[in-house]
Amino acid sequence: MPLLNMRLTTPSLLVDIGRLSELRGIEVQGDVISIGAMTRHVEIERSDVIRRYAPLLSSTMAHVAYPAVRNRGTFGGAMANADPIWNLPACALALGAVMVARSLEGERRIAADDFFIGHCRTALRPDEILVRVEVPVDGATHRVAFRKLGPRLTVIMGVAARAEVVDGICKSLRLGWFGVGDTPKLSASAANAFVGTSPDEAALERAVAALGEDLKPHDDLRGSAALRSYLARVLLRRIAADLFPETLGATRQEATA
Numbered sequence: 001m002p003l004l005n006m007r008l009t010t011p012s013l014l015v016d017i018g019r020l021s022e023l024r025g026i027e028v029q030g031d032v033i034s035i036g037a038m039t040r041h042v043e044i045e046r047s048d049v050i051r052r053y054a055p056l057l058s059s060t061m062a063h064v065a066y067p068a069v070r071n072r073g074t075f076g077g078a079m080a081n082a083d084p085i086w087n088l089p090a091c092a093l094a095l096g097a098v099m100v101a102r103s104l105e106g107e108r109r110i111a112a113d114d115f116f117i118g119h120c121r122t123a124l125r126p127d128e129i130l131v132r133v134e135v136p137v138d139g140a141t142h143r144v145a146f147r148k149l150g151p152r153l154t155v156i157m158g159v160a161a162r163a164e165v166v167d168g169i170c171k172s173l174r175l176g177w178f179g180v181g182d183t184p185k186l187s188a189s190a191a192n193a194f195v196g197t198s199p200d201e202a203a204l205e206r207a208v209a210a211l212g213e214d215l216k217p218h219d220d221l222r223g224s225a226a227l228r229s230y231l232a233r234v235l236l237r238r239i240a241a242d243l244f245p246e247t248l249g250a251t252r253q254e255a256t257a
Helices: 041-046 048-052 056-061 066-070 077-082 088-097 186-191 201-214 224-244 245-250
Strands: 027-029 032-036 096-101 107-113 116-118 131-136 142-149 157-166 169-176
Touching: 027 142, 032 048, 032 077, 041 056, 041 066, 041 077, 048 056, 048 169, 056 066, 056 088, 056 142, 077 088, 077 096, 077 131, 088 131, 088 142, 088 169, 096 157, 142 224, 169 186, 169 224, 186 201, 201 224, 201 245
Parallel strands: none
Antiparallel strands: 027 032, 032 131, 096 107, 096 131, 142 157, 157 169
16 A cells, blocks of 8 residues: 555556455464464554564564554565565564465565565565565563664664573674665674674674674665764664663663764
8 A cells, every 4th residue: 555655556456355364363383473464563562472472573563653554554564565664674684584475386485684675675476475474482582672763853764683692692683774775674794793792892882883884875855874874873872782781781871873
């Protein structure tokens, strides 16, 4: 619907799949949570399963548009629309989600890293639909955080993060960004600056320095590339303090670029 509203597509035929109950639901399957593509945002927001096993999605839902949209919008729709300023595709990157597409030939699994290929464009083929999204179950060693700027600023952008910390050492970290380019982005270089360390100020400074390698924002009507780069550094400092409060908590309030 957003693409139709923006006159970016003019299909000759529309098929309403809203009543296909097989495409709706939230289910834990081993070490993953399967979320049907037609599951509405409000169902995820209110789900005890999501709150317990995928808290990043639970906490992010309050930042998805407004209640009227959350009551009708779907999780799969957010992925398939692939708007680069939407929260949820960035969360999919941070979680290392897998998109499951189906056609007459069967199912195809697509890593979130490979799914978003351009502005409102995905790796879905013309004969495929997105049927579900699989996200990993969080355990005791996982930490998640979400930060978003706007609407007071003209720029809408933010970052979602998922880390694993064992005995004070960061074992893994994924940072998914929205509002910094034509697609949601991973910042692998910045994340790697924390991996294998007990995250401290030195690791944070390395991450901030590396962020420019990962994100290449551009000028648009909402703000300049320089402004987005500055705000990305601010957001990185803030989300690092959220993830690693033992060593970086003191930087939370005064975090700037």
